[in-house]
Amino acid sequence: SDLLGPQTDPSRWVSPDGSFVKTVLEPGSGLDKPGEGSRCRVEVAWEEAGPECGELPLDGAGEVVVGEADTEPGELLERCLESMLPGERCQARLGTGACAGLTCSVRLEGFDRPGGSWRLSSEEKWDWVRRHREVGNELYRAGEVTRAARRYAKALRLLVTLRGELPAGREESEYEKDKGKLHANLAAAQIKTGQHANAVRNCTKALEAEPRSVKCLYRRGLAPAALRPFRLAR
Secondary structure, rough: OOOOOOOOOOOOOOOOOOEEEEEEEOOOOOOOOOOOEEEEEEEEEEOOHHHHHOOOOOOOEEEOOOOOOOOHHHHHHHHHHHHOOOOEEEEEEEOOOOOOOEEEEEEEEOOOOOHHHOOOOHHHHHHHHHHHHHHHHHHOOOOHHHHHHHHHHHHHHHHHHOOOOOOOOOHHHHHHHHHHHHHHHHHHHHHHHOOEEEEEHHHHHHHHHHOOOHHHHHHHHHHHHOOOOHHHHO
C-alpha cells in the first residue's frame, strides 16, 4: 500500500501480509525469535494514537507475553516482536486497519524461550485455548466485543492444531464440545459487530458439535435478518 511504500531500504522490512512495516534501527543477534507463549523483556514507546485504537499496551519498559494481545496496537507489538532478534531496536508502523499509521519504537532486551505454536506441548496449547476463551468471555461481558472476538479466534486457531494430538486425559468429545462453544461465542460477538455472514458460518460450525443448541439456532436465524434474502434464514 502507499502507507507502507516500496521496500528498497535493507533496514526496512514489510510483513508478508502487508499489515505492518518495520525499520531496524539497531540490529539484534542470534537466530531465535519470540513467538506464541514467549515472555519478552521489552522497552516500548508509542506515538500518539487516536481514540479508534483503544487502549495501548505497555508503554515503557516491562514484559509482554506473545499471544495475549486483543487490540490492534497490541497485535502490532506482538507481530513486531515475532520478527525481532534479542538486542534489536526498531520502529514499527501499522499499514492496515482502523489504526493504520500507528507507530511504535520497540527494543527487545530478551525473552525466556523461542516461541511459536509448533513449539508448545499439547498441554500448553490446551491451557492457552482455555485462557483465551475465559478472557474472551470476560471481555464480552464487559462490552469489549471486538477484543473478545479476537480472543475466541485465537483460541480456535490453536484448538485446530490439537486435532488428533489431545493432551493426556482429554477426550475427543471434550475437544468437539470446546470447539463448538468457541464457534458459538465468536458468532455472538460477530452479530454484535455486524459481521452477520461470518456469524452464520460460525453458528453452523457450532451446530455441528451441538445440533440442538437453542442459542446457536436462534443466533443463526438472527444474523441473516440483517442480510435478507439469505438461504439460511428460512
